[in-house]
Amino acid sequence: MPNHQIDPNNWISQYSDYLFNYTVTRVSDRIIAQDLVSETFLAGLKSMANFKGEASERTWLVSILKRKIIDHYRKINSKKGKAEVRMSYSNDSDAEGDWLEERIADPFDKTAEDKLENAELGNAIYDCLDKLPQKQAEVFKMKTILGYDTETICNELGITASNLWVIIHRARTALADCMEKNWF
């Protein structure tokens, strides 16, 4: 059932943040992530005819983005020496300690897990932001994530300070509701 429409005019304003967040947690480089997102939009435009409407636009774009990320990792790996054969029992020669006992994973180092959780949390917040009216989401993102000060936002969007605080208040209330339902 083709109930999803495709409309590339709104892609950038609607999905670029979500896709960017998704990419950054996977390639951990802002510039590469930005390029990948840009490529994804272009690729999506080219293969728009293949969009069947079975999934939402965002899911469809994410699936393209996933391929781009895989391609990116393939590209870096092909640059490294292919024919190198390492015979040592561990291939990171600069790591501390020569004994096998010193090489097991540090049980107190939980960064990988933390990172995963952070990525999920970020996506959950974006899902909730998607449900807000666009203006509220925009103002909230500028204020909270980019950390712009009130004046800058007011000038850029052409609103008054009290107007801004009302928008922030509504956005925060709605977000807190949504996060309480979906995250905790």
Next chain:
Amino acid sequence: MSKFKLSCEEANHVCDKTQYKEASFWEKVKLNLHLIYCRACRKYTARNSKLTKLVKSSKMEYLDHSAKDQIKVAFEKELAKHQK
């Protein structure tokens, strides 16, 4: 706004401001006075600071405007080609 007492609306406003560290010292004192006797605002404040903590701990990434414009320019060029 009277000297010591805040209405709930004002209290919420001050609470929003504290999330961005923009409330003055005197405003914060008045907010805390208000929170002593107002249960609804206590709840709002608790939720509000929880949200701030969450957003901070997620380390969300967000494209700034110049980067977004770059993508937009490249995209619109293609789009124009496409719609011809």
